[in-house]
Amino acid sequence: MNPAGSHEPIEDYLDDLLGCLNLPPRETRRLLAETEAHLRESAEALLRAGIAPVEAEVEAIRRFGSAREVAAAAGAARRPSVVALLAQGLWGVLTLAGLGLIAVGVSGGLAALFNAVSGPGFVGALPQTYPAPTCAYYLSIQPGATSCAQAAMWENSHDAVALRLLAGLAGAALIAAAWAWRHFARGDLSSIALRDGAVGATAAIAFAVAAALLVGLSADLAVQHGSGGVGFYLTGGLASALGAVTCALWAHRRLRHLRPWRLGGTPATA
């Protein structure tokens, strides 16, 4: 019954349906508009067949299904399929792996910078001893070195740049693959924002933990053994910190789209 006391089944039904729906605003308005148009058309057809007005509305509603039934169907229709979830998952894995490897590449660039500015010792002079076969290997590939420690330092400082830059290139390739894959990982604005936010937040947390560990390790090394080899870990710590800040900002920007007034069914890509 409405406030005026007259029985309006279709109006009551629309109120019930609005209360049951759990959809973005635009989809809610659209389903309600279509439902009202359908019910009124159905009731008019029944009216023309000789059924009384209120009974015609009640019968139109019965044929339409209960508000709970329709709301359940609307919720189920929005649920992503297993294939869609797998596509989104693959995008997330490619992006996370790509971001991690790119951070390794950035640390390689920083290692190259430290090598150029402070010589190979800051990155390469790790305070450790090497067994004879390893020493022989280092001396064979660094024939200009006068000692095992010097050969190992040169090799470590060189590897810290070359291998990490190589990893960075692999990371760039994975990000390119994720970019290409985005066409298969489509969804509405809210689900894409949630996916991006989750991937960004996961990456930010992983980078922050890595940064804390690596900076702590380099500080410990500096306290116990001086500056030799500190750059080996510090470059990773700085790259991780940069990654944590960048990914946190990205996650924040994407998750802002989850505010209720920004939800909508607009198709979007990554």
Next chain:
Amino acid sequence: MKTGQLKGNLDLVLLAVLSGGPLHGYAVIAGLRDRSEGAFDLPEGTVYPALHKLERDGLVRSSWDDSGGRRRRTYEITPRGERALACQREQWLTFVHGVNSVLAAVTP
């Protein structure tokens, strides 16, 4: 036909109804009822979410139509929807043929 059986193939029958030309929601449901000769007895309201899903998947498109004094959403099959219909129809016919072959051996 049980509602559960139809739900699994609702996309196929909706695309089939829309392959005849653009229709608004009420006409889609009426077409479904008429073409099935009353065999499909599902709550009419559950068809709209299915149509919305088809639209999100790019198999149909829709637009508001204000003609006739009532605002209604008209649905139209897309070329991608036509291809999906052909593919699903083929799969369905293969399935039906298989079931019929098995049932043919059963004595009533």
